[in-house]
Amino acid sequence: MASDSADPLPVSFGKAGKYLWGNIPAFDALNIAMNEGAAVKDQDLALCFAASGDLRNVIKTINGLPSDYTGKCTLVINDFHPLVAIRSIVVLCMLLSSGHSEEAAAEVALQLLYSSKLTSAQDSFLQLWIDLLEKMEQKRPPLCTSQLSFGSHCTLEWAYPSEVGALLAALRTPAYPTSKAEADRRRIMLAPERIDYRERYYASLRSRHRAGFAYQRQTGVLLPIGQPINSFSTANRLLYSEDGKWLLKDNASPAAAWSPLEVEAMRKRLNLPQEDYMGNLFFYVKDQLTEFAKRARRFKMFVFLSAVDLRVLPTFLDLGDMGNLRFDRVETSNVMDTVGPSAIISAWGPRLNRFNPSSTLIMYSMNWPFYVPGGMAECQGPNDLMKNFMELASYLGSREGARRAKLPSISLILNNLGAFFDTRPPFRRFLRLSGVTRACWSAEVRERKAPRIMPLRFGVRIEEFDSPKITISLEQFYFTGQYPDTRSARVLLTPGEFPQVTFSFQLGMSDS
Secondary structure, eight states: OOOOOGOOOOOOOSOOBBBOSSSOOOOOOOOOOGGGGGGGGOEEEEEETOOOSSEEEEHHHHHHHHHOSSSSEEEEEOOHHHHHHHHHHHHHHHHHHSSSOOHHHHHHHHHHHSEEEEHHHHHHHHHHHHHHHHHEEEEEETEEEEEEEETEEEEHHHHEHHHHHHHHHHHTTSSOOOOHHHEEEHHHHHHHGGGGHHHHHHHSOOOOOOOHHHHHHHHOOOOOSSOOOTTTTEOGGOOOOOTTTTTBTTTTTTTGSSHHHHHHHHHHHHHHTTOOOOHHHHHHHHHHHHHHHHHHHHSEEEEEOOSSSSTTHHHHHHHHTTOOOBEEEEOOTTHHHHHOHHHHHHHHHGGOOOTTTEEEEEEEESSSSGGTTTOOOGGGGGGHHHHHHHHHHHTTTTTEEEESOOOOHHHHHHHGGGGGGHHHHHHOOOOOOOTTHHHHHHOOEEEEOSSSSSSSSTTTGGGGGTTTSSSSOOHHHHHHSOOOOOOOGGGTTTTOOOOOOOEEEEESSSSS
């Protein structure tokens, strides 16, 4: 087993499943300080999260607005997956409603997002909202539509395909016992034939972090170690199929969805135990959700939810009364990996707000290296590969300027060559081969020369975006490489490496 002094990096594992939890850390799609600045305080904003997933980027973005924001914020939240769409509307209703305190609502929302079981009180709260939403829906084939007002300041409206409405109706009365659901979760998450992958992953963690990760996997509940879980006795139907099948991959972890550096910063600030990373994550996510609830209950907001292919979402908006809406941000997750960047640019470039020089279309890719020659560190010539190898060995063999007592292993170096591999030239080739130049010209948008929303790749600070290799400390390297599972599907079953392949692509009305 690896020791703390070796600071090993992660091993990834997984089977086919659904992506119900994020696999890169949440980010603020506005990043006001580097874009609109203080003037945003009273500006109206339109934000689109076209593949919203577990809402983490929505949460972080609203929490990034000034606390005294007085403008009106319009949110379009879309996800093609019916169960994700239902989960989004239920969680948002809980957080927006004043029926429970912000903190109480946030804790229920957290468990709905990331725990396999709920308490009876939490399940009753979920049942209340499912019943209310199903009763309110007006079925106008092929859509199910309705709206809710939360006081005078916030309106939530939805227009879902009929299959979402059918699933919502089916969720009212689960057709399976909790024991069956839990057995299927354990069949996947604790499969005996997969123990080698799990043990290698635990071996890659610092010893003090292993217990927390193993405990969460064993119980399926996101709570601090030591907090009673006997009351969590009802299956969370938002993470299971209609017949009680567990829907997530066996390498899925809530830890991948939120910044490990921010979780660690909060741990230090609150003096939480180092050993229980997942418990610390619980407090961090609850704090984010609580802050979102406080802001959403006082900000002027209009929220529209849908569940369509993001390429047709602009046309879908045209069919309603939102055709004239132009967006200050459009965030599309890594959908470019399946439909290509040009299709997204063509659909969403014309929808950016021409009057806001900071308006941005955000995409990121995890699979691009497999579509372009020389996309990965292993594709280099022998001389470049050896140089890459020596740079990484020197980096991993030091700690705060001093040499380590124990040199890094060969496997640790080989699994993390991507950290010192210059991804810029092959990514540029990928964009050219994908027809991005022509798509940008047609949509009258341009690529930003300097990113102003998020870094271009993991391990490079946003202000050092043009660096050919990582620029973070060894401590940050451990956390950044440890928790986000940002590998592409091809390497999910192999020893993991530093997440070299994720690359963000930001387009806007100006290139500065």
